[in-house]
Amino acid sequence: MSEHLLEAVDVSKAFGGLKALSQINVTQGRGELLGMIGPNGSGKSTFVNVISGALKPDSGDIRLMGGSIYRKPQHVVARAGIARTFQAVKIFGKLSVLDNVLAGALGHEMSRADATELAKASLARVGLNVDLDKNAGSLGLYDRRRLEFAARLISRPKLLMLDEPVGGLNPEEIRAMIALIQSLREECGIFIIEHTMKVITSLADRVVVLVNGRKLVDDTPQAVLRHREVIDVYLGTGDA
Amino acid sequence: MRALIIAFVVATPLVAILSLRDGFFVFIIGIALIHMLWASGLNLLYGFTGLIPLTYAGIAGVSAYTTIHLVMAKGLSFWWALPIGSAVAAVLGLLLSLPAIRLRGFYFALSGMVIQSAITIAFVYFPAYTNGDTGIASVPRPTGFDGRGIASPYMELVLAAFVAATVAGVWLTMRTRFGHTLIAIREDEDLARAMGINVTLNRTAAFIISSFIAGIGGGLYAHYIGFASPRAYDVLISLNIWLMVAMGGRGTLIGPLLGALLLAPLPYLLVQYTWIKDVIYGVAILLVTMFLPQGIYGYVLKRGAKS
Amino acid sequence: MSDEHILVLLSVLTSGLLVGTIFSVVAAGLSLIHGTILLPQAANGQVFLGAGLLFWLFGTEFDWPLWVSVPATFLIIAMIAFATEATILKRFYPLEDRNISYLIITLGIAQILSGVYTGTIGKISDTFQVTTPFPGFAMIEPVPIPNTRLVAFVLAAAVLGGLMAFLRLHRIGRALRAVFQNREAARLRGIDTLKIYRFAFLLGTMITTAGGILFALAFALDLTVGWTMSLITFSIMIVGGPGSVVGALCVGLVFGFTQAIVSVFADPTVSTFAYLLAMLAMLFIRPSGLFAK
Numbered sequence: 001m002s003e004h005l006l007e008a009v010d011v012s013k014a015f016g017g018l019k020a021l022s023q024i025n026v027t028q029g030r031g032e033l034l035g036m037i038g039p040n041g042s043g044k045s046t047f048v049n050v051i052s053g054a055l056k057p058d059s060g061d062i063r064l065m066g067g068s069i070y071r072k073p074q075h076v077v078a079r080a081g082i083a084r085t086f087q088a089v090k091i092f093g094k095l096s097v098l099d100n101v102l103a104g105a106l107g108h109e110m111s112r113a114d115a116t117e118l119a120k121a122s123l124a125r126v127g128l129n130v131d132l133d134k135n136a137g138s139l140g141l142y143d144r145r146r147l148e149f150a151a152r153l154i155s156r157p158k159l160l161m162l163d164e165p166v167g168g169l170n171p172e173e174i175r176a177m178i179a180l181i182q183s184l185r186e187e188c189g190i191f192i193i194e195h196t197m198k199v200i201t202s203l204a205d206r207v208v209v210l211v212n213g214r215k216l217v218d219d220t221p222q223a224v225l226r227h228r229e230v231i232d233v234y235l236g237t238g239d240a
Numbered sequence: 241m242r243a244l245i246i247a248f249v250v251a252t253p254l255v256a257i258l259s260l261r262d263g264f265f266v267f268i269i270g271i272a273l274i275h276m277l278w279a280s281g282l283n284l285l286y287g288f289t290g291l292i293p294l295t296y297a298g299i300a301g302v303s304a305y306t307t308i309h310l311v312m313a314k315g316l317s318f319w320w321a322l323p324i325g326s327a328v329a330a331v332l333g334l335l336l337s338l339p340a341i342r343l344r345g346f347y348f349a350l351s352g353m354v355i356q357s358a359i360t361i362a363f364v365y366f367p368a369y370t371n372g373d374t375g376i377a378s379v380p381r382p383t384g385f386d387g388r389g390i391a392s393p394y395m396e397l398v399l400a401a402f403v404a405a406t407v408a409g410v411w412l413t414m415r416t417r418f419g420h421t422l423i424a425i426r427e428d429e430d431l432a433r434a435m436g437i438n439v440t441l442n443r444t445a446a447f448i449i450s451s452f453i454a455g456i457g458g459g460l461y462a463h464y465i466g467f468a469s470p471r472a473y474d475v476l477i478s479l480n481i482w483l484m485v486a487m488g489g490r491g492t493l494i495g496p497l498l499g500a501l502l503l504a505p506l507p508y509l510l511v512q513y514t515w516i517k518d519v520i521y522g523v524a525i526l527l528v529t530m531f532l533p534q535g536i537y538g539y540v541l542k543r544g545a546k547s
Numbered sequence: 548m549s550d551e552h553i554l555v556l557l558s559v560l561t562s563g564l565l566v567g568t569i570f571s572v573v574a575a576g577l578s579l580i581h582g583t584i585l586l587p588q589a590a591n592g593q594v595f596l597g598a599g600l601l602f603w604l605f606g607t608e609f610d611w612p613l614w615v616s617v618p619a620t621f622l623i624i625a626m627i628a629f630a631t632e633a634t635i636l637k638r639f640y641p642l643e644d645r646n647i648s649y650l651i652i653t654l655g656i657a658q659i660l661s662g663v664y665t666g667t668i669g670k671i672s673d674t675f676q677v678t679t680p681f682p683g684f685a686m687i688e689p690v691p692i693p694n695t696r697l698v699a700f701v702l703a704a705a706v707l708g709g710l711m712a713f714l715r716l717h718r719i720g721r722a723l724r725a726v727f728q729n730r731e732a733a734r735l736r737g738i739d740t741l742k743i744y745r746f747a748f749l750l751g752t753m754i755t756t757a758g759g760i761l762f763a764l765a766f767a768l769d770l771t772v773g774w775t776m777s778l779i780t781f782s783i784m785i786v787g788g789p790g791s792v793v794g795a796l797c798v799g800l801v802f803g804f805t806q807a808i809v810s811v812f813a814d815p816t817v818s819t820f821a822y823l824l825a826m827l828a829m830l831f832i833r834p835s836g837l838f839a840k
Contacts, residue, residue, distance in 0.1 A: 094427060476654075479655070515663075530652075
């Protein structure tokens with residue numbers, strides 16, 4: 001039996017009295033593009049934070065390619081092969097474009113020469129064609145999102161977790177971003193959080209629906225769209 | 241402008257030493273040189289890594305007292321005592337600060353303030369090695385080739401050599417992968433962690449190096465002025481060395497040197513009005529924090545980059 | 548237990564109570580400012596000292612009557628606090644991690660103040676003993692207590708009681724607590740956070756000033772008291788929990804008694820050492836303090 005890429009088993013996380021995640025079970029197979037949707041505050045970002053090690057879960061188990069990453073420190077999880085982006089793009093605003101991508105290699109084993117080569121390749125991969133010395137903070141949102149991708153790809157992650165990657169982009173940029181993410185499927189596993197149905201349905205093989213920290217549905221996008229409770233939850237928000 | 245500042249920082253001490261050869265102003269230059277060394281060390285931790293170590297002076301003090309003890313009580317040569325004293329100080333500083341290094345900036349700084357206060361109390365109330373508030377006098381100059389204490393202006397030239405070596409060391413460090421990692425941590429420690437960087441380990445390494453430099457400065461200082469007292473290694477001293485880095489230009493090589501050269505001589509020039517130096521330093525802290533956080537040299541660099 | 552022992556015990560208890568209450572007052576001022584604005588006031592001890600020095604200057608050196616020297620002290624410090632808040636502190640309110648900037652700034656202010664004290668009032672004398680407006684002793688069997696200390700204790704307790712009542716009952720006091728508990732929520736509820744910050748800073752400074760005056764009444768001052776008090780009250784605040792007046796009260800009393808007991812056997816600095824250790828332990832283990840919500 002082949003190993004799953006990611007296994008989250010009965011993962012729970014509470015903040016004081018607030019149960020952010022209640023016994024979440026999620027499995028992602030290799031080569032599968034998994035999506036997670038849910039209303040604001042349903043626990044999506046908490047889930048990514050817990051999987052990537054930024055937050056420690058209260059209970060459960062988490063495995064990457066069969067190896068346990070449960071409660072491992074964030075930098076260890078990153079080195080094991082999980083890279084994540086942030087809802088509000090996180091880059092080093094005061095450093096150059098090249099330095100931003102190179103930074104993604106600092107925590108990993110590779111020589112400076114290799115890193116520079118890979119950095120240029122990653123930037124080409126995401127289609128970011130700007131001066132390498134340009135200050136990253138001066139880039140527009142779409143370029144910054146792509147820079148964030150490049151800084152993750154340089155470490156050749158096994159799993160790339162994207163937290164609302166199309167937030168704030170115009171329709172043309174969203175189309176381009178969807179195409180980019182599609183093309184990245186062959187390189188690493190992709191996990192996307194979104195609250196826009198359209199993006200999820202055009203990309204995901206499977207969708208997990210999270211509501212109030214609980215998993216509501218786990219199925220193909222088409223099945224999820226027809227699911228009665230999902231319709232109830234999203235009724236009136238006009239996102240479908 | 242940039243070249244002017246570099247020339248000023250490098251030339252002034254050398255010119256003063258070589259032309260005046262001895263006397264009060266050469267002494268002031270010597271004091272400034274030691275502070276340049278201290279500022280460079282603190283800059284590694286503050287300017288490049290983003291932590292404010294308020295324990296800096298206390299660590300320098302531990303080295304000073306250790307070096308004095310080895311030289312005066314154990315008869316060791318200064319040149320052996322200095323690295324040993326600095327290593328002891330670095331290790332002690334690390335042990336005391338270890339739990340604090342994983343804390344966020346403010347809590348690290350606050351912990352530093354507490355630890356430094358405890359160190360000062362220890363200096364005053366455990367007089368076995370320190371002679372308490374009375375201090376230790378007649379600390380000898382480091383011995384030269386002739387076996388006797390190095391006299392001015394050679395002593396100041398030795399100090400200048402130490403400064404040059406320290407600056408070179410910091411420059412080399414910042415070019416390594418380690419140096420780049422420190423900058424990433426300074427810019428955004430959460431992002432650095434998410435990208436696989438072991439923030440705590442790297443900060444600890446920077447802390448050790450920085451503390452060792454503090455210790456070198458401490459040993460040199462005590463043996464240069466010939467005196468050691470707990471007040472010379474107190475929290476305000478840490479703060480004032482921080483000011484030299486901040487006002488000069490944190491995260492640059494020249495900035496700390498400039499800040500030290502401008503500020504360190506003040507207490508000695510003010511003579512019996514030393515209390516004015518506290519007012520000047522305090523006001524400088526306010527002005528730098530409010531209006532010029534990148535420091536004088538940092539501002540000059542930024543202006544130069546725009547044109 | 549012999550009479551002598553009872554005497555020592557009672558005198559330790561009374562002095563512990565007095566010192567502890569004054570500690571609590573000064574720590575409450577500090578805690579209020581940090582809890583509301585996220586401003587760690589490292590110059591708190593120097594404000595405390597300044598209040599005591601001004602009170603000595605007006606009341607003893609210039610020999611003004613109580614009803615002039617006390618308001619004059621409060622007024623001068625209020626004006627300086629207001630000016631400082633409006634020109635310097637206000638600039639940092641929008642910053643997320645302003646506490647580190649404030650720590651440095653207030654350390655700088657502390658340095659300025661300590662320099663000014665040394666250069667001005669420090670020239671007049673080394674120690675400053677206020678001639679008490681309340682001479683004589685009261686007998687609390689079998690310990691004689693100087694009236695001045697009795698008055699200081701009662702007033703300190705009154706300040707604390709008044710502060711707690713204010714925070715619980717008065718509209719503005721409740722707004723302060725709301726801001727402390729959840730800044731965002733308070734703003735959404737329509738509370739003008741800028742005005743609250745200014746008020747909190749002034750109120751906290753006035754409370755510390757009261758503590759300084761009361762301390763000057765009960766004990767003698769010297770210029771080192773400022774830093775020592777800063778360390779002690781910071782410890783109290785961190786251990787008790789920033790923003791918690793109850794925390795400041797409880798921990799302050801514990802520290803006060805500790806000081807009194809330790810002073811019987813050893814140098815009071817030993818207790819300062821212990822406070823620093825306690826603060827450090829709390830910072831590492833539970834930075835929100837013992838009495839955090």
